[in-house]
Amino acid sequence: MKNAKNIYELLNHIEINLEDYAKEELNDMEKQKLRKAFKRRQNRIFNSKKIGVVAVALLLALGFFTQTDLGKAVYAATENKLAEISYSIGEALGIEKNIEPYSNVVNQVVESNGIEMKLTDAIIDKDELILSIITNTNKPVEGINFDYDIFINGKKIMRYGATGVGGAIDDSKTRFFSAYSVNIAGIDTAENINIKVALKNLTYYTGNASTDKVKGKWEFEFTANGSELTANTYTVALDYAFNIGNEKYTLEEFRYNPVNQKIFGKVKDRSERSYEIDLRGKDNLGNEVEFFLTSVSGEDLVFKYQNLDGDLSDEITAITLTPYAARLPEKSGRSGDNWEQAGETFTISLNQ
Structure with missing residues (x-):
């Protein structure tokens, strides 16, 4: 898990109005x-x-x-x-x-x-x-x-x-x-x-x-x-698609190694709207798993695993995910709370 002290540093980036909430434990x-x-x-x-x-x-x-x-x-x-x-x-x-x-x-x-x-x-x-x-x-x-x-x-x-x-x-x-x-x-x-x-x-x-x-x-x-990391990198072909409005997203490959775990794909018919997109789910051992959209370049996009609950276990054989999307406000660009499911659940079978 990440160093706990980083939690306090994040308070510099969170806007909270305490008067809007009742005091609860x-x-x-x-x-x-x-x-x-x-x-x-x-x-x-x-x-x-x-x-x-x-x-x-x-x-x-x-x-x-x-x-x-x-x-x-x-x-x-x-x-x-x-x-x-x-x-x-x-x-x-x-x-x-x-x-x-x-x-x-x-x-x-x-x-x-x-x-x-x-x-x-x-x-x-x-x-x-x-x-x-x-x-x-x-x-x-x-x-x-x-x-x-x-x-x-x-x-x-x-x-x-x-x-x-x-x-x-x-x-x-x-x-x-x-x-x-x-x-x-x-x-x-x-x-x-x-x-x-x-x-x-x-x-x-x-x-x-x-x-x-x-x-x-x-x-x-x-x-x-x-070269050494490449030798310990594995890939799984994907064939999964979902839509957000008129935008069409296709996931094509899952690439994983001890350093990074990424899902690569394409997006077509992009609009002027901006979205935050997550792939959320669990592995076959019941651990929570989440990938976030980290890069969009032209039609190419990359989702990267977030190690919020630690590294992906070496013992897992499958990951089940569901896409969720939230439209970003046009002015602030900050994440909103309007998350909605954007597609059907799918499973990645690992072939290590």
Whole structure:
């Protein structure tokens, strides 16, 4: 299960008017559902090229201290400490299985304008590049975000989609983790590829809607491949369709491995309306299972498993799902409560 502290970070993104409700105590099942709702919000908030991590903190001025000899000595100690800190992709994504065999360890620390960033590891899952980054702000802040560019074999990746999660590593509120997944479809990842990750334009959130900006550059270069994970990836052909209004959705393939579990499909006759779509159900052992729509590019769409209740068990032989959809408000784009069943129940039989 994911680290419980992330539940409190999600409160920054939930709007609640307590005056609208009578005071009632929640039973254990209701509390579990509330936690899952918070986690679902976390997965969907960081769906952009900017990765933000939020925490509640005090403000500590750094000033020109790092420019003095003593400051440089303190910085060197801090850098060494950051070099010793690790926050792997598995930890960041809440994956309980051991995925270290598929991880390409980088462990590079780069400093720019007093800010240290460390790229801990990377995983290539066929058409997806997953990265884990630690940021040391050297002063407590309420949140950060940054831009980034990805280069593969010397060429900049253009118009790619990305999703991510992030949070504070400890109570200092100066060290944060970010894990994000970048779509690199069309690139042969079976062999070694040269990867360059260029982080830039760090923004601090310091409270009262105020921000500070740091123009820096944090670049990491390494070589990686996804051959070992590919060897442990399985696929199941699907033939299932459902409609939302005039839009026609077809699910074509379920791909799963220890790192990711995805359902690929197509959508045709798309309208201007936007929908949030989930595939909800249970496995044959009775565990709850949920996939959420994580990517739509042209006619291509991808649903990804949410490990709200932990990893998918290695013992399961079937997953039964039902599609549900909620129309997103035109102005806010936030999830609504108007969820409706969008199709018939279907079953995926695993052939591992």
